[in-house]
Amino acid sequence: MNGPGLVAYLIVGALLFGIGVVGVLSQRSALMVLMSIEIMLNAAILTLVAFWRFVGPGNFDAQVFVIIIVTIAAVEMAAGLGLFLLVFRQRGNASIDALKDLKR
Amino acid sequence: MTGILEWIIFLALSLIAVVTAAGMLLTMSMYRTGLALMASFVALAGLFILLGADLLAAIQIMMNVGGMLVMVLFMVMIMRDPGGEMMRAMKRYMHIRGLGAFSMTMPRGKPPAAAASQEQMNMSDHEMNMSHMRMTPRQYYDMMVGMAMSTTQLPWAIVLGMISALLLIILVILTPWPLASTAPTQDATTAVGELLLSRYMIAFEGAAFLILAGIAGAVIFAQRDRAAVQQQAMQHEPATAEEQVYTCPMHPEVRQNQPGNCPRCGMSLIPVKEVALAGNGHEAYQEHGEHGKHGGHA
Numbered sequence: 001m002n003g004p005g006l007v008a009y010l011i012v013g014a015l016l017f018g019i020g021v022v023g024v025l026s027q028r029s030a031l032m033v034l035m036s037i038e039i040m041l042n043a044a045i046l047t048l049v050a051f052w053r054f055v056g057p058g059n060f061d062a063q064v065f066v067i068i069i070v071t072i073a074a075v076e077m078a079a080g081l082g083l084f085l086l087v088f089r090q091r092g093n094a095s096i097d098a099l100k101d102l103k104r
Numbered sequence: 105m106t107g108i109l110e111w112i113i114f115l116a117l118s119l120i121a122v123v124t125a126a127g128m129l130l131t132m133s134m135y136r137t138g139l140a141l142m143a144s145f146v147a148l149a150g151l152f153i154l155l156g157a158d159l160l161a162a163i164q165i166m167m168n169v170g171g172m173l174v175m176v177l178f179m180v181m182i183m184r185d186p187g188g189e190m191m192r193a194m195k196r197y198m199h200i201r202g203l204g205a206f207s208m209t210m211p212r213g214k215p216p217a218a219a220a221s222q223e224q225m226n227m228s229d230h231e232m233n234m235s236h237m238r239m240t241p242r243q244y245y246d247m248m249v250g251m252a253m254s255t256t257q258l259p260w261a262i263v264l265g266m267i268s269a270l271l272l273i274i275l276v277i278l279t280p281w282p283l284a285s286t287a288p289t290q291d292a293t294t295a296v297g298e299l300l301l302s303r304y305m306i307a308f309e310g311a312a313f314l315i316l317a318g319i320a321g322a323v324i325f326a327q328r329d330r331a332a333v334q335q336q337a338m339q340h341e342p343a344t345a346e347e348q349v350y351t352c353p354m355h356p357e358v359r360q361n362q363p364g365n366c367p368r369c370g371m372s373l374i375p376v377k378e379v380a381l382a383g384n385g386h387e388a389y390q391e392h393g394e395h396g397k398h399g400g401h402a
Binding site: 002006010013014015016018019021024025026027028029031032035036042045049050054055056057060063066067068070071072074076077078079081082086 | 128129159167172264269283288289296307311
């Protein structure tokens with residue numbers, strides 16, 4: 001019997017991505033939205049690694065791509081946290097909906 | 105034999121990854137949210153090892169799990185209710201049934217009526233003594249929704265998430281993937297290291313600059329403006345009677361210069377500064393410990 005194949009890993013990635021979508025669309029706190037985005041990025045990373053293993057195991061470009069994605073995710077997290085810390089200080093909460101008045 | 109073992113490990117790890125990610129959205133405690141996300145990341149790192157990408161597993165642990173650890177510490181330090189205990193007590197007190205954080209978004213059950221207010225009379229605890237005993241169902245509903253972790257769009261979000269996951273799964277199953285039969289032969293760490301310093305040199309350097317920009321940006325965001333700090337120090341000096349503005353906890357548009365009763369509902373007015381602190385949702389940040397104690401009984 002063979003081990004889990006490409007499709008099995010891709011299904012896990014799809015499930016994680018769906019959970020991330022629910023989080024981004026439903027959460028009130030900006031912190032939670034950032035964390036849900038992390039879940040979606042991780043789902044993308046999982047699919048990339050699965051593709052590397054099962055479609056092009058000799059080509060390590062995919063792993064380089066994953067490293068770049070992880071870097072960008074970390075920077076996004078730091079910048080997002082800094083931004084929302086600023087919003088907390090100004091307004092006392094970091095509800096995404098409270099940011100609507102920036103449009104006025 | 106190894107195939108069956110691999111399946112068992114795969115199923116266990118992916119179950120942990122998916123369940124903890126879903127649990128992140130279900131718990132009422134921000135602290136547990138961070139821990140659940142960390143568990144999900146660790147399980148994902150296990151899947152990477154199963155796929156033969158050990159370098160990426162190490163990077164995943166160091167970057168994502170380490171970053172999340174910092175975030176958890178961050179939340180414990182500055183959040184008012186990181187453990188979600190206030191929310192849990194609220195849920196128990198209001199007799200709300202349902203699953204974790206979702207029950208607060210879509211509260212079922214009746215608002216606490218006369219029986220609850222009887223119970224409330226005996227309570228000396230200030231936190232519980234908020235004036236929700238004379239609430240209409242609509243006000244009660246609005247209050248619960250205002251405190252919940254997720255917004256009222258939650259059912260739609262769940263539907264959309266399910267649709268996107270299902271669509272992806274269907275596409276994944278239907279697509280004929282050009283599978284390679286070979287296993288990776290080269291050592292991944294060596295190969296990735298060589299690629300990063302040859303073909304992907306520019307991307308690598310760009311990532312380094314991006315991190316630098318991110319650090320600079322975060323520091324600039326987090327740093328306080330000197331002028332703003334001075335202004336805030338002025339505000340925190342004890343206010344004299346004539347410059348203190350009073351407002352009604354239920355009608356924020358009511359403002360007057362001296363304490364008294366609200367012209368609309370007759371409740372006693374409170375200073376504006378306390379309204380700002382008392383009116384926050386459960387995620388409100390507490391910058392000054394001495395104010396947090398007054399937060400509940402406005």
